[in-house]
Amino acid sequence: MRWNIERITFYSHDGxxxxxxxxxxxxxxxxxxxxxxxxxxxRAIDYCLGSKDxxxxxxxxxxxxxxxxxxxxxxxxxxxxxxxxxxxxxxxxRMFVAFGAEISLPDRVEDLPGSCNLATARVEIQRAFGIxxxxxxxxxxxxxxxxxxxxxxxxxxxxxxxxxDSETILFHGMDNKEKAEGIIGSMPYFLGAMxxxxxxxxxxxxxxxxxxxxxxxxxxxxxxxxxVLKQRALSLLGEAAQCGIAPTAAQDSNLDSLLNDLNLVxxxxxxxxxxxxxxxxxxxxxxxxAALSEIAELRRQRRIVAETVQYASGFSDTVSRQxxxxxxxxxxxxxSMHETCPVCLQHTTAAPEMxxxxxxxxxxxxxxxxxxxxxxxxxxxxxxxxxxxIEALTGQLRSIDNQISSLISAADDSKRLADNTQxxxxxxxxxxxxxxxxxxxxxxxxxxxxxxxxxxxxLEANYDPxxxxxxxxxxxxxxxxxxxxxIKPLPxxxxxxxxxxxxxxxxxDIVLVQPSTKRIVRFGSIGSDQNYxxxxxxxxxxxxxxxxxxxxxxxxxVVVDQVSRPYFPSDDETDEIxxxxxxxxxxxxALKRHFDFLFSEVAREQDLQIVVLEHAYFxxxxxxxxxxxxxxxxxxxxxxxxxxxxxxxANKSRSR
Numbered sequence: 001m002r003w004n005i006e007r008i009t010f011y012s013h014d015g016x017x018x019x020x021x022x023x024x025x026x027x028x029x030x031x032x033x034x035x036x037x038x039x040x041x042x043r044a045i046d047y048c049l050g051s052k053d054x055x056x057x058x059x060x061x062x063x064x065x066x067x068x069x070x071x072x073x074x075x076x077x078x079x080x081x082x083x084x085x086x087x088x089x090x091x092x093x094r095m096f097v098a099f100g101a102e103i104s105l106p107d108r109v110e111d112l113p114g115s116c117n118l119a120t121a122r123v124e125i126q127r128a129f130g131i132x133x134x135x136x137x138x139x140x141x142x143x144x145x146x147x148x149x150x151x152x153x154x155x156x157x158x159x160x161x162x163x164x165d166s167e168t169i170l171f172h173g174m175d176n177k178e179k180a181e182g183i184i185g186s187m188p189y190f191l192g193a194m195x196x197x198x199x200x201x202x203x204x205x206x207x208x209x210x211x212x213x214x215x216x217x218x219x220x221x222x223x224x225x226x227x228v229l230k231q232r233a234l235s236l237l238g239e240a241a242q243c244g245i246a247p248t249a250a251q252d253s254n255l256d257s258l259l260n261d262l263n264l265v266x267x268x269x270x271x272x273x274x275x276x277x278x279x280x281x282x283x284x285x286x287x288x289x290a291a292l293s294e295i296a297e298l299r300r301q302r303r304i305v306a307e308t309v310q311y312a313s314g315f316s317d318t319v320s321r322q323x324x325x326x327x328x329x330x331x332x333x334x335x336s337m338h339e340t341c342p343v344c345l346q347h348t349t350a351a352p353e354m355x356x357x358x359x360x361x362x363x364x365x366x367x368x369x370x371x372x373x374x375x376x377x378x379x380x381x382x383x384x385x386x387x388x389x390i391e392a393l394t395g396q397l398r399s400i401d402n403q404i405s406s407l408i409s410a411a412d413d414s415k416r417l418a419d420n421t422q423x424x425x426x427x428x429x430x431x432x433x434x435x436x437x438x439x440x441x442x443x444x445x446x447x448x449x450x451x452x453x454x455x456x457x458x459l460e461a462n463y464d465p466x467x468x469x470x471x472x473x474x475x476x477x478x479x480x481x482x483x484x485x486x487i488k489p490l491p492x493x494x495x496x497x498x499x500x501x502x503x504x505x506x507x508x509d510i511v512l513v514q515p516s517t518k519r520i521v522r523f524g525s526i527g528s529d530q531n532y533x534x535x536x537x538x539x540x541x542x543x544x545x546x547x548x549x550x551x552x553x554x555x556x557x558v559v560v561d562q563v564s565r566p567y568f569p570s571d572d573e574t575d576e577i578x579x580x581x582x583x584x585x586x587x588x589x590a591l592k593r594h595f596d597f598l599f600s601e602v603a604r605e606q607d608l609q610i611v612v613l614e615h616a617y618f619x620x621x622x623x624x625x626x627x628x629x630x631x632x633x634x635x636x637x638x639x640x641x642x643x644x645x646x647x648x649x650a651n652k653s654r655s656r
Contacts, residue, residue, distance in 0.1 A: 001556075
């Protein structure tokens with residue numbers, strides 16, 4: 001027997017409890033006025049199946065402290081209970097889960113067995129229902145896969161008031177984008193297209209294919225990296241060749257050859273560089289300075305002597321000119337010059353004295369010229385001697401300069417050798433770093449690649465990716481056929497009447513195929529609340545039939561919130577609607593056909609439990625009256641939560 005609900009229990013704050021007792025394998029009807037708490041039963045069951053939030057009505061939150069659902073499969077019971085959060089608090093993570101043959105509901109919240117947190121409770125309920133530890137496919141928009149959980153079975157259990165005649169929502173929970181992704185992703189599992197083993201295989205294949213793609217990309221990147229490394233190796237060997245510590249590498253050399261050459265470079269060590277003695281160079285510079293100083297002094301002396309020679313030559317010329325001027329005195333007779341000047345022939349008494357003085361001056365000039373004539377060769381000889389000394393010192397200076405140039409050249413060679421050694425040391429350092437970095441990289445991915453390819457090959461040999469699609473198409477086909485059979489006796493209008501239902505699980509979606517024209521009618525274009533009611537009923541019970549046939553881990557329970565909604569719309573003031581034979585009209589007859597189907601479906605499936613929350617009440621239908629568990633009418637004043645239950649203030653915390 002599939003799991004059914006035996007009872008739903010609410011606990012008050014003062015130790016009382018309210019039991020909603022249901023009959024497994026049958027139709028259970030709860031009728032009554034609006035606002036009596038009928039719709040809260042779906043939310044209570046959902047809350048005890050580990051929903052994220054507590055959507056119970058405010059009236060329930062302030063009067064009840066906990067809610068419990070007792071499930072049975074004929075052999076064992078499963079208790080799922082949960083603390084109700086106070087008003088203003090979104091939810092409670094405290095739950096109670098107990099499984100066994102003798103499990104029953106205690107009278108007090110404090111005695112509920114199996115206290116645990118929300119996550120643990122979900123796992124325990126899943127285990128009891130038979131849901132495996134599997135991960136669904138990653139839906140579009142999801143960043144990571146989600147585990148299939150108890151939260152994914154609710155679309156097959158509830159036809160809530162927002163769904164039952166909706167023209168946009170196909171399943172309970174599909175109006176929430178996040179929930180919808182989980183429902184769609186888990187559907188192949190519940191429809192039997194995949195089991196735990198195939199899901200694990202598919203998941204592993206996806207992981208391996210992703211790893212294979214990554215490995216291939218890494219190999220492609222590795223090839224590009226190796227090319228960069230080769231160019232770097234060539235560049236380092238080129239630098240080493242410039243330093244003279246490696247031969248020039250050929251551009252077409254392979255990387256292994258280049259690495260061998262670089263390893264040889266890394267083993268190079270510098271030889272000792274001879275030290276340069278600067279004392280000899282200092283002495284030469286001192287000798288050069290002394291020679292330059294001495295040459296400068298000789299040149300000064302030569303300049304003085306030359307100036308003297310030049311002065312003497314000028315003096316000699318002057319004396320000669322003066323002598324020529326006074327040479328006339330040699331021709332004059334002093335005796336004839338007593339009173340007459342020999343030059344101007346004028347009368348003078350001083351002529352003889354003047355002639356004497358002139359002759360004396362001429363004699364002195366002759367002596368001076370003689371002296372000058374004797375000194376000039378000596379001075380010229382002195383200049384020649386100075387020139388010889390200067391030339392000798394100049395030769396010595398050239399020798400000193402040559403020695404200095406030689407020592408400087410040697411020093412430059414030594415410096416170049418030292419600089420080249422330092423450069424070579426730096427190159428060797430970079431080569432060593434390059435080789436060390438190269439060793440730390442993994443350049444042999446072929447082994448990992450072959451392992452991945454081998455595992456993919458083994459898994460693909462035992463897993464056909466098309467098998468999932470085939471099974472899913474088969475499930476869709478069987479559900480579509482059942483839904484088409486179910487909808488035939490239900491009241492519908494064109495284009496639904498006589499049409500074939502096609503269920504598409506991937507969206508999920510429903511389309512109608514016209515029998516004669518084969519024209520496709522989309523779900524949103526079907527029209528008529530009556531049609532949408534019939535389609536939702538046909539689909540959920542067709543799925544329930546399939547779930548039973550495939551022994552899917554989903555309870556055989558369907559909770560329907562107001563089948564009469566399209567025929568007798570209600571508001572908050574609507575009381576129970578009594579329908580009898582005298583007041584029977586077209587809508588009543590149509591509604592009755594829906595209930596005829598529900599009763600026949602329970603009889604057909606036997607372990608299927610249907611819970612109907614209704615306004616309508618067929619007082620003269622014995623099947624209906626015997627299946628009605630509770631009537632919460634305005635006249636009776638009965639409700640889901642008794643009126644005399646105490647209220648807990650919104651800001652009062654609960655210690656339980």
